[in-house]
Amino acid sequence: MAQNIHPENDEKYIGLTVNEGISSPPTVNPYLHKTRKKRKQYTSTEFVEGILKGDRTILSQAVTLVESANYEHQLIAQEVIEKCLPHSGKSIRVGITGVPGAGKSTSIDTFGMHLIGSGKKLAVLAIDPSSERSKGSILGDKTRMEQLAIQENAFIRPSPSAGSLGGVARKTRETIILCEAAGFDTVFVETVGVGQSETAVHSMVDFFMLLQVPGTGDELQGIKRGIMEMADGIVINKADGNNIDKAKLAQGQFRNALHLFPATDSGWKPQVLTYSGYYGTGIAEIWEMVYQYIDFTKENGYFDFKRNEQSKYWMYESINEQLRESFYRNPEIQKMLTEKEHKVLNAEISSFVAAKQMLDIYFKGLTTKK
Numbered sequence: 001m002a003q004n005i006h007p008e009n010d011e012k013y014i015g016l017t018v019n020e021g022i023s024s025p026p027t028v029n030p031y032l033h034k035t036r037k038k039r040k041q042y043t044s045t046e047f048v049e050g051i052l053k054g055d056r057t058i059l060s061q062a063v064t065l066v067e068s069a070n071y072e073h074q075l076i077a078q079e080v081i082e083k084c085l086p087h088s089g090k091s092i093r094v095g096i097t098g099v100p101g102a103g104k105s106t107s108i109d110t111f112g113m114h115l116i117g118s119g120k121k122l123a124v125l126a127i128d129p130s131s132e133r134s135k136g137s138i139l140g141d142k143t144r145m146e147q148l149a150i151q152e153n154a155f156i157r158p159s160p161s162a163g164s165l166g167g168v169a170r171k172t173r174e175t176i177i178l179c180e181a182a183g184f185d186t187v188f189v190e191t192v193g194v195g196q197s198e199t200a201v202h203s204m205v206d207f208f209m210l211l212q213v214p215g216t217g218d219e220l221q222g223i224k225r226g227i228m229e230m231a232d233g234i235v236i237n238k239a240d241g242n243n244i245d246k247a248k249l250a251q252g253q254f255r256n257a258l259h260l261f262p263a264t265d266s267g268w269k270p271q272v273l274t275y276s277g278y279y280g281t282g283i284a285e286i287w288e289m290v291y292q293y294i295d296f297t298k299e300n301g302y303f304d305f306k307r308n309e310q311s312k313y314w315m316y317e318s319i320n321e322q323l324r325e326s327f328y329r330n331p332e333i334q335k336m337l338t339e340k341e342h343k344v345l346n347a348e349i350s351s352f353v354a355a356k357q358m359l360d361i362y363f364k365g366l367t368t369k370k
């Protein structure tokens with residue numbers, strides 16, 4: 001009996017003895033253990049193996065680590081990224097931008113179905129700088145892409161929501177690496193056409209696509225020149241029904257405007273096409289244009305040149321971001337930040353002096369730590 005195997009139950013022992021317990025009663029809810037099951041924490045090697053096999057659940061969990069602010073998670077994430085790097089880089093990365101309502105989700109759904117239909121595997125990522133304020137990202141949401149969301153060969157991930165634009169963009173760039181290692185040969189990075197985020201997206205894609213809608217005939221006015229200059233292709237959506245003439249008019253205007261721009265670094269002449277995301281017309285032509293661009297730039301060496309430049313850019317961005325984070329996370333700095341801000345606002349010290357005082361303390365802290 002179990003009772004006898006306890007040394008306390010030896011006849012010579014004079015302390016308390018151990019009684020035989022009763023077996024635990026059967027659980028009332030036999031399915032409870034299933035719902036309570038803790039998610040398995042994979043090692044970095046298990047993550048990499050899963051990703052290389054194309055396991056989307058593991059890929060998804062790895063992306064969650066990439067996005068996590070937790071230090072331990074970041075350590076594993078960085079190891080996973082490093083091991084995935086040799087298996088990355090083989091996809092075609094396409095940036096897609098347009099103002100809200102331009103038809104990004106409808107178009108990505110249609111573009112995606114077109115690509116999957118031709119045997120591609122597509123990852124859809126997003127950079128949404130507004131998500132920090134709105135506490136939730138709208139871009140890249142699966143419900144916006146109804147057809148794609150249920151495809152085996154599509155992986156849709158909303159924008160990482162925490163941190164500065166630089167931080168959000170870095171996470172998306174790292175996610176691209178994981179998706180490529182998982183076998184996705186086409187990557188979309190979506191963003192809203194309202195400002196800085198285009199530059200971030202432009203710095204991580206091969207082809208940058210600007211989505212436009214035909215309107216009153218003065219489409220050009222609303223667009224920042226910088227965004228048009230970044231575009232390798234402008235595609236005018238909603239060229240259907242009563243809109244067809246307007247779309248053609250807008251196409252002409254954009255073509256004329258592009259003529260006035262200086263030649264691009266790639267030597268490629270940005271094209272202007274019309275299509276309907278809703279009815280799926282003109283889609284094949286858009287992808288012919290993208291592939292033409294890829295062939296053209298691979299041939300003249302610009303494709304590799306741009307990717308190298310992007311890597312260099314991200315090296316500096318990572319340094320900047322981590323320095324900034326380290327500074328603001330420093331407890332000494334956190335203690336004095338509000339007080340210094342106050343003094344600057346009350347004109348007691350200049351902003352430069354305040355900054356210098358804090359930086360001096362920060363750097364002194366670093367040298368004394370050594």
Ligand code: GDP
Pocket residue numbers: 098099100101102103104105106107237238239240275276277278279
């Ligand atoms: P997003 O905000 O850029 O993602 O835009 P959505 O894809 O949500 O589209 C905004 C609106 O435009 C929706 O009501 C769509 O139904 C409509 N829409 C999108 N693509 C087309 C199109 O090709 N033709 C027409 N007529 N409407 C479209």
